[in-house]
Amino acid sequence: MKERERTRIVKFRILIVDDEPGICEIFSYILKKHGYESVRSFVDGLEAAKAFENDPNFADIVLIDYRMPGMDGLTAGRIIKKINPNVKLVMISAFEDPPVKVHDEIFDGVLRKPVNQEQLICATESVTSVGKCPNATSA
Numbered sequence: 001m002k003e004r005e006r007t008r009i010v011k012f013r014i015l016i017v018d019d020e021p022g023i024c025e026i027f028s029y030i031l032k033k034h035g036y037e038s039v040r041s042f043v044d045g046l047e048a049a050k051a052f053e054n055d056p057n058f059a060d061i062v063l064i065d066y067r068m069p070g071m072d073g074l075t076a077g078r079i080i081k082k083i084n085p086n087v088k089l090v091m092i093s094a095f096e097d098p099p100v101k102v103h104d105e106i107f108d109g110v111l112r113k114p115v116n117q118e119q120l121i122c123a124t125e126s127v128t129s130v131g132k133c134p135n136a137t138s139a
Contacts, residue, residue: 009035012128015059016041017048017076018092019068027063030117031124044068045076052083059087061127063111063120066093074106081106088127 014036016027024041031039040059042048045068051058062080064073077089089106094113108127111119 012060013038015062018065045071049076049079052080056084061088063090077106
């Protein structure tokens with residue numbers, strides 16, 4: 001895996017949305033280490049929704065926390081998906097079993113907190129078809 005981390009460049013634009021800045025920083029570091037060049041983050045859903053209102057192609061993949069103060073991940077995800085139906089949304093949740101309705105409606109995958117490096121990369125790759133990960137959870 002180390003050689004893959006250093007040599008590949010992945011052109012997908014990723015947006016991380018989580019109210020915990022530390023999670024945004026760690027996810028960004030891991031994704032960049034694995035070749036994802038364009039990784040941005042916001043700490044609330046409203047910022048993410050506004051970014052897509054200003055530029056419908058702001059990101060190809062959005063990793064978004066389900067529960068955040070202000071605008072939650074479900075509300076922001078609905079807005080983002082309405083603006084750009086092609087964006088891939090991955091819900092991040094500490095819930096053992098998030099509402100099934102959430103999965104079916106707009107999310108392309110789910111990450112359960114705590115998230116390790118392999119899970120993050122697998123979830124990202126599973127929604128982009130960059131790679132196949134045996135432990136990836138699809139919605």
